[in-house]
Amino acid sequence: MGVKEKYRRIAPPQPTLEKIYTTQHRCPKESDLLALSKQCDMSVQEVTIWFRQRRNQDRPSITQKFCEASWRFAFYLLAFVAGLCVLLDKPWFWDQKECWKGYPQQVFLPSQYWYYMIELAFYWSLLFRVSLDVKRKDFKEQIVHHIATIFLIGFSYCANYIRVGTLVMLVHDASDYIMECAKMLNYAEWRKSCDTLFVVFAVVFLITRLIIFPNVVIYTTFYHSMEIFQPFFGYYFFNVLLMVLQLLHIFWAYLILRMVAKFVFVGKIDKDERSDDEESDRTEEEEDGRMESKSASSTSHIGVLNKMTNGMKSKSNERNKLPKVR
Template identity: 25%
Template structure:
């Protein structure tokens, strides 16, 4: 074979590997919501515009020739947003939950509590209220349940903190998506049909990257550091928490509640794997809520770390894939190793600990179920803990199976059928008579 022939063959093999990685990566839903359909509608409109110009320029010609190249759309075209991202007035946004996708409305809603909190301080300062009058709005902004030794316990104010920070995460998510990641997608010359996907994964990389670091930092200060699972039980119950642990846990709860609200209320267009993601979010909220109530925050932090670290690498791999598909193989391989270790090896280790080390809980603390006295660990509670972790592992194994099946089929049989979690409209070349190839 000639040198040029070898080059063509090598290039073709490289493209096939990259495409295989693309298809495999698309199998893993990164705890993200829907891909909005506005980019498809805009691409369709742009296609008609190009087609009309091509048709008028070729009237009277019998031969149809492809255009010499595809020009890049103008920035103003790429950055046009769908209707769901424009406010219809604060009250209408509030009633319809559009505030979750509109940063200006999220900001207005979020500012209500700080204004009320400062108003209460002003009334105290003016002598209208007694200095001993508790500020009812403080629980939304600050952690509740501080003890005399500087640590924290559970408190009813935690509900207010989580709900207010649900609005906070909506503001952060949409501000990052619209004002940072969309312009970044244009700068990288990402196809319009993939801009929304890039922004989803970019935000996931941002969130999980930060929370992975926070989780590892919090876990490092605990006796369970790097999965010494016996300490999930030996010192139980873990009623007192450091400021860092409680803040980390409640911010995670607020994030997952916000993600679940977007999905359940269908604020954005549902994905094809909508019900699988709903199941994942339900199990996640189940784990977060019960582990916090039952004083099992140590095991909760350990599970958070396994999920967040692997999600960080998924997000990075997908972002690289959207920017330059030819460079997607190395980060994909790293992601696959991290996913296997974090989501399967470590999670199964945690699951086995629930099954085999439960007896390490001091006997006095695993006999009675009495929520009013903060006693939660009768013998049957072992299975209430075991089941949601097992369900989470089943969901992870399902995604792992899909990932490996597509990768195997693509590499061995060169079958690159894309069974992605949501349909994606690709840009097609346009012929001079206005028809796509």
């Protein structure tokens, strides 16, 4: 798909700075920069550029991001198709009151079992790999989301909330594969296709997470379930976890709407609002240019000063040669 790596400047070997980077600070403060510059016989700007280059070396490459997005796209797409195959012929997919008919003694079909186990295994894998995958700005929100989802799947399995649980998983898988596909196109620099697919993702996300999820899924767990049985501990626990998910949906919808606003007013989508930005080499080039211009200006100033002092010395020498007059 034409995925190309960006050129990254490699930080020159500096054992002292490397030790500080690996053991203490990745972004040292100004006071630390001054101390390190004296210790390593480097300027403060050179130390700052070294740390920036070193941080960029540790950031995931475009290929790694593309592979991660490809894997998630494949899973979410297959999970969504499998969820549709499992639920399309079920009565509770069309009428949510059927979720509670005959509860708690409901038949647990093999297709529902495998749908549950595969989804549960996938979210466990996301939780285990969250520190190894591409780190984003919503790192903490991702952990909360994965933990809440695992608790939801596990508790709904134990409490036999299987029918509602399948609806929750299907709603979440409806937009995720579109987002991952848009990321793949973004990494491949297919700008127009990425922007178009992102708009589709934004529409699907807002409909499924902010309209269908609260008005259909949460509504049936709050009100329809009350018509069949009286609330117990599981009723409150399950609904609290659903509300946690809904709060995360609102947070992510805010980020998505910010990106949509940029797309509408600017005309393109520069980056994922959740992603951790790579510190570009342009800043390094600009700082290098500033350093060169400063050194050039300083040398020019020195040259001018030398000329002035030499001129003054020559004049004084000429005056000394003249005869003294009382």
